[in-house]
Amino acid sequence: MSTPPPSPSLAALQRRVMRVLVVAQLLGAVGLAAGGTAGALLAEHLTGSAAAAGLPLSLLVLGSGVGAVVVAQVMRDHGRRAGLAGAYLAGAMGAALVVAAAGWDSWPLLLAGSLLLGGGNAAVMLARYAAADLSSRRARSISTVVTAASVGAVVGPNLLGPAGPLARAVGLPAPTGLFLLAIPAFLGAALVLVAFLRPDPLLVASSAARPTAPPAARGRGRGELAVLLGDRRIRLALLVLAAANLAMVGVMAVAPVHLHHHGAAMGTIGLLIGAHIAAMYLPSPLTGWLADAVGARVVAGLGALLLLAAGTVAAVAGSGQVGVIVALLLLGVGWNAGLIGGSALLRDAPVSPSLRTRAEGLGELGMGAAAAVGGSGAGLLLAGGGFGLLALAAVAPCLLLLVAVGAGGRPRSDGHPSGSVLDPLP
DSSP states (O other): OOOOOOOOOHHHHHHHHHHHHHHHHHHHHHHHIIIIIIIHHHHHHHSOOGEEEETTHHHHHHHHHHHHHHHHHHHHHHHHHHHHHHHHHHHHHHHHHHHHHHTTTTTTHHHHHHHHHHHHHHHHHHHHHHHTTTOHHHHHHHHHHEEEEHHHHTTTTTGOOOOOOHHHHHTOOOOGGHHHHHHHHHHHHHHHHHHHHHHHHHHHHHHHHHHGGGGGGGGTTHHHHHHTOOOOOHHHHHHHHHHHHHHHHHHHHTTHHHHHHOOOHHHHHHHHHHHHHHHHHHTHHHHHHHHHHHOOHHHHHHHHHHHHHHHHHHHHHHOOOHHHHHHHHHHHHHHHHHHHHHHHHHSSOOOOHHHHHHHHHHHHHHHHHHHHHHHHHHHHHHHHHHHHHHHHHHHHHHHHHHHHHHTSSSSSSTSSBOOTTTTTOO
């Protein structure tokens, strides 16, 4: 669906929305670094077992997926501002629970906090769709917000070393320092959104689209779900997002533990994970431009190829630190291409704004469920078969993704590409 150029007033509002989202992303991504980097180390500290290292991150992404469905419903009824700010507040509560878990040596409390911490992740991820509500160049707007998150996401892991003394000063394990920083970061992001994301971009877009929303795109309850899953573009987008997140989280969940077992210091681990996160976010302007220029399906296929390459490099590298670094960089870029490509496919589906928030929630739920599977099994695979086997298992579903992307791009006899919205529902 093409989008006409925005009016001058809408263009000014879009610029304001982008500025507010960028600031919130900078703060929110700093908070997320705690769960992605320090969670595995804190889990190993509390349990004494590397097999448990992947559980905090898997619960975080599961909480993100489930929370995204709730946030999507809130956004549908009350707009982006209420949904995103509420999700950030949940993330702050989760970080506080993790700090309490470290102080009381409570493994169950750590898991509960990690689950709530997923609210912050849901906010950071769903913000990319808010950037596209009023945009005529959706993929590039999405990529701008993803790029903004990269600054906080890269800075966050590199605070692992400096934040350690802060935690020790209050009698807590060193990895807890990042969670102490996450609390004000999430609260600040929520405050920025509540104060400045006005008027709400989703409500403005819904008001403009309501008179012309296609009847087939409307529905309630199970009817809505049937409409969404009946569109092959949406089904492909859900597969892209889930496969990319499964691969990335499955490897990243235990990468800090693997590096630590092979002699890397805390500061070095933070630096390497920061480089991986930079690879996850910094290519966004390029992948966003490519998605607008050559198509989101092409970018999604490129992501699948890069993720498969990452798994292969990790399997060959073994315990070699250079090979692990290369694998993490490829993993990050592949995830980025999958995220931008899948998000653009989902956002371009011809549904009404009210259904679009539900589609976004489904996308995040799929990402969360896939990542929960990858993260929860990562520690067991690392302990039982090593980092190489773990990486190959994590990226294996990308083979299916390549087949789906290729099949979806073949032309049909009637001249429309396979997977077109003109295809009949199954």
